[in-house]
Amino acid sequence: xxxxxxxxxxxxxxxxxxxxxxxxxxxxxxxxxxxxxxxxxxxxxxxxxxxxxxxxxxxxxxxxxxxxxxxxxxxxxxxxxxxxxxxxxxxxxxxxxxxxxxxxxxxxxxxxxxxxxxxxxxxxxxxxxxxxxxxxxxxxxxxxxxxxxxxxxxxxxxxxxxxxxxxxxxxxxxxxxxxxxxxxxxxxxxxxxxxxxxxxxxxxxxxxxxxxxxxxxxxxxxxxxxxxxxxxxxxxxxxxxxxxxxxxxxxxxxxxx
Numbered sequence: 001x002x003x004x005x006x007x008x009x010x011x012x013x014x015x016x017x018x019x020x021x022x023x024x025x026x027x028x029x030x031x032x033x034x035x036x037x038x039x040x041x042x043x044x045x046x047x048x049x050x051x052x053x054x055x056x057x058x059x060x061x062x063x064x065x066x067x068x069x070x071x072x073x074x075x076x077x078x079x080x081x082x083x084x085x086x087x088x089x090x091x092x093x094x095x096x097x098x099x100x101x102x103x104x105x106x107x108x109x110x111x112x113x114x115x116x117x118x119x120x121x122x123x124x125x126x127x128x129x130x131x132x133x134x135x136x137x138x139x140x141x142x143x144x145x146x147x148x149x150x151x152x153x154x155x156x157x158x159x160x161x162x163x164x165x166x167x168x169x170x171x172x173x174x175x176x177x178x179x180x181x182x183x184x185x186x187x188x189x190x191x192x193x194x195x196x197x198x199x200x201x202x203x204x205x206x207x208x209x210x211x212x213x214x215x216x217x218x219x220x221x222x223x224x225x226x227x228x229x230x231x232x233x234x235x236x237x238x239x240x241x242x243x244x245x246x247x248x249x250x251x252x253x254x255x256x257x
Contacts, residue, residue, distance in 0.1 A: 002030040002252055005100035005145070007091065007122050009081060009114035010043060011036040011060035011073055012182040017150035018104050019175040020168025020219075020234050024257055026067035027171065033098050034064055034071040037087070037118050042079035044184055045192045049078075055184055063181035066174065081113070083120040091125040093138040100145045102253045103242065107149040109158060122147065126241035146249055147242030151222050151235040162226035162235040164254040168219060169232055171257065175219075176212050186211055 004025050006014035014022065014034050022032050040056035041049035057073045064071035072094075076087065095103065105122045106115035126147060132140040152160050168175060179186050187207055191197045201207045219232035227233035236254065238245060245253065 003098060003100045004102045005033045005098045007035050007105040007118050009037055009118045011040045011056045012185045015063055015178045018234055019178050020171050021166045023067050023171040023174040024255055032069035034069055036060060036073045038076045038078040038081055038114055039073060040078050043189045059182045063178040066178045081117040083117045088121055088124050089135050091121045092128050092135045095125060095129050096138045096141055099141060103145045103147045105149055107152055109154050110152055111154060123241050144243040146245045146253055147239040148236040149239060161237045163238040164236045164250060165227040166234045166254055167230045167256060168234055172232055176215055179215060180208060180211055
Protein backbone atom coordinates (compact mmCIF):
# COMPACT_ATOMS: atom_id res chain seq x y z
CA UNK A 1 0.00 0.00 0.00
CA UNK A 2 1.43 3.34 -1.08
CA UNK A 3 1.33 6.34 1.26
CA UNK A 4 0.87 9.83 -0.18
CA UNK A 5 1.41 13.04 1.81
CA UNK A 6 0.63 16.52 0.54
CA UNK A 7 1.82 19.85 1.91
CA UNK A 8 -0.29 22.73 0.68
CA UNK A 9 -0.15 26.29 1.89
CA UNK A 10 -3.94 26.48 2.14
CA UNK A 11 -6.73 23.99 2.79
CA UNK A 12 -7.84 23.66 -0.87
CA UNK A 13 -4.43 23.66 -2.59
CA UNK A 14 -3.92 19.90 -2.75
CA UNK A 15 -7.44 19.23 -4.00
CA UNK A 16 -7.17 21.83 -6.74
CA UNK A 17 -3.76 20.76 -8.05
CA UNK A 18 -3.67 17.05 -7.23
CA UNK A 19 -7.21 16.02 -6.34
CA UNK A 20 -7.38 13.57 -9.22
CA UNK A 21 -4.17 11.78 -8.30
CA UNK A 22 -5.24 11.66 -4.65
CA UNK A 23 -8.65 10.27 -5.61
CA UNK A 24 -7.00 7.56 -7.72
CA UNK A 25 -4.73 6.56 -4.84
CA UNK A 26 -7.69 6.45 -2.47
CA UNK A 27 -9.70 4.34 -4.93
CA UNK A 28 -6.78 1.90 -5.13
CA UNK A 29 -6.79 1.56 -1.34
CA UNK A 30 -3.69 3.65 -0.74
CA UNK A 31 -3.20 6.03 2.19
CA UNK A 32 -3.68 9.76 1.59
CA UNK A 33 -2.83 12.44 4.15
CA UNK A 34 -3.34 16.17 3.56
CA UNK A 35 -1.58 18.99 5.40
CA UNK A 36 -2.45 22.67 5.08
CA UNK A 37 0.40 24.62 6.63
CA UNK A 38 -1.66 27.79 7.15
CA UNK A 39 -5.10 28.25 8.63
CA UNK A 40 -6.51 29.71 5.40
CA UNK A 41 -7.78 32.75 7.26
CA UNK A 42 -6.86 35.35 4.61
CA UNK A 43 -8.82 33.88 1.73
CA UNK A 44 -12.05 35.83 1.69
CA UNK A 45 -13.29 39.27 0.71
CA UNK A 46 -15.50 39.83 3.76
CA UNK A 47 -15.32 37.05 6.36
CA UNK A 48 -13.11 37.90 9.39
CA UNK A 49 -10.05 35.73 10.02
CA UNK A 50 -11.24 33.84 13.12
CA UNK A 51 -14.56 32.92 11.56
CA UNK A 52 -12.96 32.01 8.22
CA UNK A 53 -10.33 29.77 9.83
CA UNK A 54 -13.08 27.75 11.51
CA UNK A 55 -15.03 27.51 8.28
CA UNK A 56 -12.03 26.40 6.26
CA UNK A 57 -11.12 23.73 8.80
CA UNK A 58 -14.62 22.29 8.43
CA UNK A 59 -14.34 22.49 4.64
CA UNK A 60 -10.97 20.72 4.67
CA UNK A 61 -12.36 17.90 6.78
CA UNK A 62 -15.37 17.50 4.52
CA UNK A 63 -13.22 17.43 1.38
CA UNK A 64 -10.85 14.84 2.85
CA UNK A 65 -13.82 12.69 3.84
CA UNK A 66 -14.91 12.46 0.19
CA UNK A 67 -11.94 10.16 -0.50
CA UNK A 68 -11.36 8.85 3.01
CA UNK A 69 -8.16 10.87 3.50
CA UNK A 70 -6.84 12.22 6.78
CA UNK A 71 -6.21 15.96 7.08
CA UNK A 72 -4.37 18.47 9.26
CA UNK A 73 -4.79 22.24 9.14
CA UNK A 74 -1.93 23.92 10.97
CA UNK A 75 -2.16 27.31 12.69
CA UNK A 76 0.39 29.36 10.72
CA UNK A 77 -1.18 32.67 9.70
CA UNK A 78 -2.41 32.72 6.11
CA UNK A 79 -0.66 35.38 4.05
CA UNK A 80 2.26 35.70 6.47
CA UNK A 81 3.99 32.33 6.13
CA UNK A 82 7.77 32.11 6.41
CA UNK A 83 9.98 29.00 6.19
CA UNK A 84 11.10 29.08 9.83
CA UNK A 85 13.17 26.47 11.61
CA UNK A 86 10.20 25.65 13.84
CA UNK A 87 8.02 24.88 10.83
CA UNK A 88 10.83 22.95 9.17
CA UNK A 89 11.03 20.77 12.28
CA UNK A 90 7.29 20.19 12.12
CA UNK A 91 7.48 19.24 8.43
CA UNK A 92 10.32 16.82 9.17
CA UNK A 93 8.41 15.25 12.04
CA UNK A 94 5.28 14.90 9.92
CA UNK A 95 7.12 13.25 7.05
CA UNK A 96 8.71 10.84 9.50
CA UNK A 97 5.40 10.01 11.17
CA UNK A 98 3.63 9.29 7.88
CA UNK A 99 6.69 7.69 6.19
CA UNK A 100 5.25 8.52 2.77
CA UNK A 101 6.30 7.03 -0.53
CA UNK A 102 5.31 10.27 -2.27
CA UNK A 103 5.23 13.87 -1.06
CA UNK A 104 3.39 16.46 -3.14
CA UNK A 105 3.77 20.21 -2.73
CA UNK A 106 4.13 23.55 -4.52
CA UNK A 107 6.97 24.64 -6.77
CA UNK A 108 9.48 27.19 -5.56
CA UNK A 109 8.55 29.44 -8.49
CA UNK A 110 4.85 29.76 -7.61
CA UNK A 111 3.13 33.16 -7.60
CA UNK A 112 1.97 33.05 -3.97
CA UNK A 113 4.48 33.77 -1.17
CA UNK A 114 2.81 31.19 1.08
CA UNK A 115 3.15 28.56 -1.66
CA UNK A 116 6.82 29.40 -2.07
CA UNK A 117 7.36 29.18 1.69
CA UNK A 118 5.84 25.69 1.82
CA UNK A 119 7.95 24.62 -1.15
CA UNK A 120 11.05 25.85 0.67
CA UNK A 121 10.04 24.06 3.87
CA UNK A 122 9.61 20.74 2.09
CA UNK A 123 12.83 21.19 0.13
CA UNK A 124 14.74 21.96 3.34
CA UNK A 125 13.21 18.92 5.06
CA UNK A 126 14.49 16.61 2.33
CA UNK A 127 17.59 14.70 3.41
CA UNK A 128 17.08 15.95 6.97
CA UNK A 129 14.35 13.34 7.41
CA UNK A 130 17.19 10.79 7.42
CA UNK A 131 19.41 12.62 9.93
CA UNK A 132 18.80 11.20 13.45
CA UNK A 133 20.26 14.19 15.29
CA UNK A 134 17.75 16.54 13.68
CA UNK A 135 14.35 16.49 15.44
CA UNK A 136 15.69 13.75 17.70
CA UNK A 137 12.32 12.95 19.27
CA UNK A 138 11.11 11.65 15.88
CA UNK A 139 12.82 8.51 14.50
CA UNK A 140 14.69 9.21 11.26
CA UNK A 141 13.62 7.56 8.02
CA UNK A 142 15.80 4.99 6.29
CA UNK A 143 15.27 6.62 2.90
CA UNK A 144 13.82 9.74 1.35
CA UNK A 145 10.36 9.75 -0.18
CA UNK A 146 9.87 10.73 -3.79
CA UNK A 147 8.94 14.43 -3.88
CA UNK A 148 6.92 15.99 -6.69
CA UNK A 149 5.48 19.44 -7.25
CA UNK A 150 2.17 20.65 -8.64
CA UNK A 151 1.89 21.98 -12.17
CA UNK A 152 1.90 25.71 -12.84
CA UNK A 153 2.32 28.02 -15.80
CA UNK A 154 5.01 30.33 -14.43
CA UNK A 155 8.14 30.58 -16.55
CA UNK A 156 10.65 32.55 -14.46
CA UNK A 157 13.23 31.60 -13.40
CA UNK A 158 12.38 28.19 -14.87
CA UNK A 159 9.21 26.78 -16.44
CA UNK A 160 7.39 23.75 -15.05
CA UNK A 161 8.60 20.37 -16.37
CA UNK A 162 6.00 17.61 -16.60
CA UNK A 163 7.77 14.45 -15.41
CA UNK A 164 4.50 12.66 -14.66
CA UNK A 165 1.00 13.20 -15.95
CA UNK A 166 -2.28 11.79 -14.69
CA UNK A 167 -5.47 11.46 -16.72
CA UNK A 168 -8.10 12.51 -14.19
CA UNK A 169 -11.16 11.90 -16.37
CA UNK A 170 -12.13 8.68 -14.48
CA UNK A 171 -12.21 10.58 -11.17
CA UNK A 172 -13.19 14.05 -12.36
CA UNK A 173 -16.53 13.91 -10.54
CA UNK A 174 -14.67 13.11 -7.31
CA UNK A 175 -12.34 16.07 -7.79
CA UNK A 176 -15.35 18.35 -8.24
CA UNK A 177 -16.99 16.83 -5.15
CA UNK A 178 -13.89 17.57 -3.08
CA UNK A 179 -13.66 21.14 -4.30
CA UNK A 180 -17.40 21.65 -3.79
CA UNK A 181 -16.69 21.22 -0.07
CA UNK A 182 -14.43 24.30 -0.23
CA UNK A 183 -17.39 26.60 -0.84
CA UNK A 184 -15.72 29.67 0.68
CA UNK A 185 -13.07 29.44 -2.01
CA UNK A 186 -14.59 28.03 -5.19
CA UNK A 187 -17.90 29.91 -5.00
CA UNK A 188 -16.85 33.07 -3.17
CA UNK A 189 -13.17 34.03 -2.88
CA UNK A 190 -11.69 32.73 -6.17
CA UNK A 191 -14.54 34.14 -8.30
CA UNK A 192 -14.15 37.43 -6.42
CA UNK A 193 -10.42 37.61 -7.26
CA UNK A 194 -11.09 36.77 -10.93
CA UNK A 195 -13.98 39.18 -11.34
CA UNK A 196 -16.42 36.29 -11.79
CA UNK A 197 -18.50 36.70 -8.64
CA UNK A 198 -21.58 37.69 -10.61
CA UNK A 199 -21.35 34.51 -12.70
CA UNK A 200 -21.68 32.04 -9.83
CA UNK A 201 -25.23 30.69 -9.45
CA UNK A 202 -26.80 30.58 -6.00
CA UNK A 203 -28.76 27.38 -6.62
CA UNK A 204 -26.74 24.40 -5.36
CA UNK A 205 -27.24 22.27 -8.49
CA UNK A 206 -26.48 25.12 -10.88
CA UNK A 207 -23.38 26.19 -9.01
CA UNK A 208 -22.08 22.61 -8.94
CA UNK A 209 -22.43 22.61 -12.73
CA UNK A 210 -20.58 25.95 -12.83
CA UNK A 211 -17.80 24.44 -10.72
CA UNK A 212 -17.48 21.44 -13.06
CA UNK A 213 -16.96 23.84 -15.95
CA UNK A 214 -14.49 25.99 -13.99
CA UNK A 215 -12.38 23.03 -12.85
CA UNK A 216 -12.61 21.43 -16.27
CA UNK A 217 -11.19 24.51 -17.97
CA UNK A 218 -8.12 24.52 -15.73
CA UNK A 219 -7.59 20.75 -15.92
CA UNK A 220 -8.09 21.02 -19.68
CA UNK A 221 -5.41 23.67 -19.86
CA UNK A 222 -3.02 21.39 -17.97
CA UNK A 223 -3.88 18.53 -20.34
CA UNK A 224 -3.34 20.65 -23.43
CA UNK A 225 0.05 21.85 -22.21
CA UNK A 226 1.45 18.70 -20.64
CA UNK A 227 -0.72 15.67 -21.48
CA UNK A 228 -1.79 15.75 -25.14
CA UNK A 229 -4.55 13.26 -25.77
CA UNK A 230 -6.15 13.74 -22.35
CA UNK A 231 -9.23 15.89 -21.90
CA UNK A 232 -8.47 16.75 -18.26
CA UNK A 233 -5.19 16.06 -16.48
CA UNK A 234 -2.80 16.85 -13.67
CA UNK A 235 0.96 17.05 -14.06
CA UNK A 236 3.86 16.85 -11.63
CA UNK A 237 7.56 17.70 -11.61
CA UNK A 238 9.93 15.38 -9.76
CA UNK A 239 12.09 17.25 -7.25
CA UNK A 240 15.80 16.44 -7.27
CA UNK A 241 15.81 16.84 -3.49
CA UNK A 242 13.80 13.69 -2.84
CA UNK A 243 14.51 10.11 -3.85
CA UNK A 244 15.08 9.57 -7.55
CA UNK A 245 12.16 7.37 -8.59
CA UNK A 246 12.61 4.19 -10.57
CA UNK A 247 10.28 3.22 -13.41
CA UNK A 248 8.50 0.99 -10.90
CA UNK A 249 8.14 3.94 -8.52
CA UNK A 250 6.66 6.11 -11.26
CA UNK A 251 4.09 3.48 -12.20
CA UNK A 252 3.07 2.95 -8.57
CA UNK A 253 3.06 6.59 -7.50
CA UNK A 254 1.35 8.06 -10.59
CA UNK A 255 -1.12 5.28 -11.43
CA UNK A 256 -3.89 5.33 -14.00
CA UNK A 257 -7.36 3.84 -13.72
